[in-house]
Amino acid sequence: MTITQVDAEDHALPFNVFAKACPSRGTLEHITGRWGGLTLGALYEGSLRFNELRRRVDGVSEKMLSQTLHALERDGLVHREAQPTNPPRVDYELTPLGREVAERLLGLIHHLESRMDDVLAAREAYDGMRGGV
Amino acid sequence: MTITQVDAEDHALPFNVFAKACPSRGTLEHITGRWGGLTLGALYEGSLRFNELRRRVDGVSEKMLSQTLHALERDGLVHREAQPTNPPRVDYELTPLGREVAERLLGLIHHLESRMDDVLAAREAYDGMRGGV
DNA sequence: CGGTATCCCGGCCGATACTG
DNA sequence: CAGTATCGGCCGGGATACCG
Numbered sequence: 001m002t003i004t005q006v007d008a009e010d011h012a013l014p015f016n017v018f019a020k021a022c023p024s025r026g027t028l029e030h031i032t033g034r035w036g037g038l039t040l041g042a043l044y045e046g047s048l049r050f051n052e053l054r055r056r057v058d059g060v061s062e063k064m065l066s067q068t069l070h071a072l073e074r075d076g077l078v079h080r081e082a083q084p085t086n087p088p089r090v091d092y093e094l095t096p097l098g099r100e101v102a103e104r105l106l107g108l109i110h111h112l113e114s115r116m117d118d119v120l121a122a123r124e125a126y127d128g129m130r131g132g133v
Numbered sequence: 134m135t136i137t138q139v140d141a142e143d144h145a146l147p148f149n150v151f152a153k154a155c156p157s158r159g160t161l162e163h164i165t166g167r168w169g170g171l172t173l174g175a176l177y178e179g180s181l182r183f184n185e186l187r188r189r190v191d192g193v194s195e196k197m198l199s200q201t202l203h204a205l206e207r208d209g210l211v212h213r214e215a216q217p218t219n220p221p222r223v224d225y226e227l228t229p230l231g232r233e234v235a236e237r238l239l240g241l242i243h244h245l246e247s248r249m250d251d252v253l254a255a256r257e258a259y260d261g262m263r264g265g266v
Numbered sequence: 267c268g269g270t271a272t273c274c275c276g277g278c279c280g281a282t283a284c285t286g
Numbered sequence: 287c288a289g290t291a292t293c294g295g296c297c298g299g300g301a302t303a304c305c306g
Contacts, residue, residue, distance in 0.1 A: 015246040018171060020192035023253065024246050031245070032165030034298085038151060050268055059153035061300055066269065076255025087267040088306080097251055104241040111237060112164070113148040113157050118230055120156065122209025167279090183288055194280050199289065220287045221286080 027075050031101060035060050035068040040094065040102040041109060043078065047093035077101060160208050164234060168193050168201040173227065173235040174242065176211065180226035210234060 015024040030036045035057065042048060042056040054065055069092060072078040077098035081091045094102055112119075148157040163169045168190065175181060175189040187198055202225060205211040210231035216222045227235055245252075 015249045017242050017246065018175065018189065018191055024242075024249050027249070027252050028170070028242060028245060029167065031241075032170060034162065037161070037165060042151065056151060058151055062269075063271095063301090064299060067299090074256055074259040075252050076259075077252075082268090086306095088269085090268060097248055100244065100248075101241065104237065104244060108164075108234070108237040108241065109150050109157075109161060111233065112161060113150065115230055115233075116148045116157050116160070119160050119208050119210075123207055126207040126209075195289070196281090196291095197279060200279090215288090219286095221289085223288060 030068075030071045030075055031077070031105065033068070035064050036072060037105050037109075039065070039068050039072065040077065040098060041106055043092060043094050044099070044102040044106055047081075047091045050090055050092070053092060072098070163201075163204045163208055164210070164238065166201070168197050169205060170238050170242070172198070172201050172205065173210065173231060174239055176225060176227050177232070177235040177239055180214075180224045183223055183225070186225060205231070 016022050017024045017028055019025070031040065038057045038060070039053065042053055048056065050065070053069075054060060054062065057065065060068075069078060069080070073080050076095055079093050079095050079098075081093070083089045083091075149155050150157045150161055152158070164173065171190045171193070172186065175186055181189065183198070183202075186202075187193060187195065190198065193201075202211060202213070206213050209228055212226050212228050212231075214224045214226070216224075
């Protein structure tokens with residue numbers, strides 16, 4: 001009874017993120033996941049090495065950064081450039097597609113940050129209601 | 134006007150989502166979390182009742198939808214309107230701020246879906262490299 | 267430096283039952 | 287209809303150790 005089959009021949013607009021089995025949902029979760037968005041945002045400024053990225057994205061562990069980068073690379077959003085030098089040097093940078101996505105993501109983030117005072121005020125109002133004055 | 138002028142001596146922006154202790158990070162995670170974005174997206178079309186929302190956001194459980202709505206309401210992105218009728222009727226709708234956020238989020242989603250074929254191609258290429266010798 | 271492998275805990279999340 | 291309460295599995299993700 002699943003209506004989630006995506007026909008490979010019909011390319012019109014076969015993707016619907018609201019359907020749970022749609023592949024776009026998975027990719028959206030890579031992008032908007034806990035570390036995905038911050039990683040894309042950090043790389044928007046330019047190419048970065050692994051540990052630079054790790055310092056830039058405050059709080060991410062080696063494992064999660066590695067995992068996140070693999071997912072983004074697989075989705076074609078990030079390009080990994082390894083140089084066979086010693087010590088090794090690996091640079092990560094956005095692909096054109098990654099850049100488009102990061103741009104929109106950063107727009108969202110900046111917009112949110114510019115209105116955080118409203119969010120904070122709403123939180124206080126909400127908590128005040130429940131706390132019962 | 135803008136909050137970017139808080140303290141000239143301090144850093145430019147008061148909120149920095151890249152810092153792990155910044156409140157904007159928490160709100161961003163509500164928005165981009167597993168259900169937050171889809172919920173905002175669904176409400177963008179118009180006001181919806183609890184179970185309408187549940188059907189629209191494929192796969193969400195009662196508990197998670199309830200939790201998500203509370204978080205979004207607390208952040209001032211969603212307005213909850215309860216009518217004391219019997220049976221009860223509760224409508225959820227976006228606040229102006231929620232609408233601004235949802236707009237950008239939907240822009241991102243739409244853009245992503247329009248380029249999913251590239252993502253899928255990148256995935257095949259990536260998987261081919263690793264598995265196909 | 268740039269990772270991978272392993273262990274393990276907290277909490278996310280789904281399922282179920284119950285309430286108003 | 288619109289939720290809350292509770293339980294339990296599973297897995298996200300941190301810590302650590304180890305490799306090229």
